[in-house]
Amino acid sequence: FSGLFTQQTNFDLNRGMVVFSVRDLDDELRPVGMYLVLNYIWNRVRFNPHKRILIVDEAWFMMQHEDSAKFVYSIAKRCRKYFLGLTVITQDVEDFLNSQYGRSVITNSSMQVLLKQSPAAVDLLADVFNLTDGEKLWLLEAGVGEGLFFAGTNHVAIKVVASYNEDRLITTDPHQLLEIQEGEAMMEANSQAAEAAFAESEAPIPGVPTEPTATEDAAVETSPSVNQTPPTETPSA
Numbered sequence: 001f002s003g004l005f006t007q008q009t010n011f012d013l014n015r016g017m018v019v020f021s022v023r024d025l026d027d028e029l030r031p032v033g034m035y036l037v038l039n040y041i042w043n044r045v046r047f048n049p050h051k052r053i054l055i056v057d058e059a060w061f062m063m064q065h066e067d068s069a070k071f072v073y074s075i076a077k078r079c080r081k082y083f084l085g086l087t088v089i090t091q092d093v094e095d096f097l098n099s100q101y102g103r104s105v106i107t108n109s110s111m112q113v114l115l116k117q118s119p120a121a122v123d124l125l126a127d128v129f130n131l132t133d134g135e136k137l138w139l140l141e142a143g144v145g146e147g148l149f150f151a152g153t154n155h156v157a158i159k160v161v162a163s164y165n166e167d168r169l170i171t172t173d174p175h176q177l178l179e180i181q182e183g184e185a186m187m188e189a190n191s192q193a194a195e196a197a198f199a200e201s202e203a204p205i206p207g208v209p210t211e212p213t214a215t216e217d218a219a220v221e222t223s224p225s226v227n228q229t230p231p232t233e234t235p236s237a
Helices: 030-047 059-064 066-082 100-107 119-129 133-141 164-170 174-202 214-222
Strands: 052-056 084-088 111-115 146-151 154-159
Touching: 030 052, 030 059, 030 066, 052 066, 059 066, 066 084, 066 100, 100 119, 111 119, 119 133, 133 146, 133 154
Parallel strands: 052 084
Antiparallel strands: 111 146, 146 154
């Protein structure tokens, strides 16, 4: 796998938004890929500090190994010195709580958001976040986009409602993705049919004279006229 990581860098962090995807890496390579990406970003941030935000999705990959978990923790502790904001996202917060470094990342966060949780994890979360019985019940029965928002010692229930365009952009529901693909294919087919019908309507009909265009009219007006000499009369004797 060395060929994956021995190539010349071909991207620029000075753009407004840069996304590093490790989706196509094998499972055993994803922690390595995420570590290399984060290390590169961290070095650039330290040597060229200005306001940025770093979002690490599927961060539980980094919690699988102590070295990578420790690296994420070090970024969380030091990023503010370099005008960097850090957001970590994981589907199962229990992966963070089972790591001493992951637990430290959570407790050092200024804000946290918890969405629907499983019964196996909610008791552990209650100890870490000081949840009441009502908040535990809310997390167990929460719907899509519902959860708890933590800012300091304040807890509040939230419901996130995505707009139509946001929903189409971020959805991972396979049924919805299939509907989107079918809709785009239908729109493309309708567009091609409309273009073909328009081209057919512009085609000349056999046996029907077409009206001269403006270019043809100009050509007729500028063409030289033919002088016809009237017949001469011969005088009679």
